[in-house]
Amino acid sequence: MSKPLLDLTQLGMSFPTPNGDFVALKNVNLRIQEGEFISLIGHSGCGKSTVLNLVAGLHLPTSGGVIVDGREVAGPGPDRAVVFQNHSLLPWLTVYQNVELAVKQVAKGQHKAWIREQVNHYLELIQMSHAADKKPDEISGGMKQRVGIARALALQPKVLLMDEPFGALDALTRARLQDSLMEIQAELNNTVIMITHDVDEAVLLSDKIVMMTNGPAATVGEVLDINLPRPRNRVALADNPEYQKCRQAVLRFLYEKQSHTEPSTKDKKETQIASIATAKTA
Ligand SMILES: Nc1ncnc2c1ncn2[C@@H]1O[C@H](COP(=O)(O)OP(=O)(O)OP(=O)(O)O)[C@@H](O)[C@H]1O
Ligand SMILES: [Mg+2]
Incomplete structure (x- = not known):
């Protein structure tokens, strides 16, 4: 197999707390090839964001390391762009200007015309050209999230890191954004790590699900390869036996192999996944 773009080796992370060190992650090993779409799934508080933050370089690991394209991660860098759950657009800039800011970071002496062309390209990709001159508070949550994705893509990162990018959106907007993310991924062949609590989202989008x-x-408990052909269509997949097998495997991991026993440890997000799971399996 070719050399992985991303290599997480024996990654460990402890946080100092008043009661001593809290070991959040231990011996996390993961290899990701260029162009792969990986979902990280697991119960709330298990350490998904910590993994993502270590890859982003926002935290440094207490043991092991992360290698991106042959270089050890020592801090944040333009080769890794992050999209958070709550879009973080600059409110005083228009949609166009928010994306332009990212384009300018990679422009390196390019002409104004090139910058304009790039901004327009990313706005088209997320179907937001019509709202280019609007400010963030004049557009919907789903639109803001799309602009956040455009901004991250405009940085032309080697790896796109997404921490529950669609978690705050309603189901219909979420479905539309999943579809546009699949189209963008097909066009740009980005390497993506996405955290999600949604089993269907993970199966629909991923090449591999890391549980x-x-x-x-x-x-890392289990890694599931999703060998469904692309392009994927959510309606057609609903009756696909391979799709059902994949989602059952993830549900089984989450609710049989890793289920929490004490109700006190359940928080809102977990209850949310549980209710999604029961609704779908009922
Ligand atoms: N700065 C910190 N100091 C101490 N403990 C921390 C810190 N950051 C995270 N933790 C702990 O590490 C564990 C993993 O947290 P993390 O945010 O990675 O979980 P998560 O899987 O992303 O959860 P969620 O699905 O709720 O977002 C949790 O127990 C959390 O309390
Ligand atoms: Mg998290």
Whole structure:
């Protein structure tokens, strides 16, 4: 197999707390090839965001390391762009200007015409050209999230990191954004790590689903290859036996192998996944 673009080796992370160190992650090993779409799934608090933050370079690991394209991660860098759950657009700039800011970071002496062309290209990609001159508070949550994605893509990162990018959106907007993300991925062949709590979202979008065990000392429990052909269509997949097999495997991991026993450890997000799971399996 070719050299992975991303290599997480024996990654460990402890946080200092008043009661001593809290071991969030232990021995996380993961290899990701260029162009792969990976979802990280696991119960709330297991350490998904910690993994993503370590890849982003926002935290440094207490053991092991992350290698991106042959270089060890020592801090944040333009080769890794992050999209958070709550879009973080600059409110005083228009949609156009928010994307332009990212384009200018990679422009390196390019002409104004090139910058304009790039901004327009990314706005078209997320179907937001019509709202280019609007400010963030004049557009919907789903639109803001799309602009956040455009901004991240405009940085032309080697790896796109997404922490529950669609978590705050309604189901219909979410479905539309998943479809546009699949189209963009087909066009640009980005390498993506996405955190999600939604089993269907993970199966629909991913080449591999990485399932994490519960913390403390969380690690990779199972990795599931999703061999469904692309382009994928959510309606057609609903009756696909391979799709059903994949979602059953993830549900089984989450609710049989890693289920929480004490109700006190359940938080809102977990209850949310549980209700999605029961609704779908009922
Ligand atoms: N700065 C910190 N100091 C101490 N503990 C931390 C810190 N950041 C995270 N943790 C702990 O590490 C564990 C993993 O947290 P993390 O945010 O990675 O979980 P998560 O899987 O992303 O959860 P969620 O699905 O709720 O977003 C949790 O127990 C959390 O309390
Ligand atoms: Mg998180």
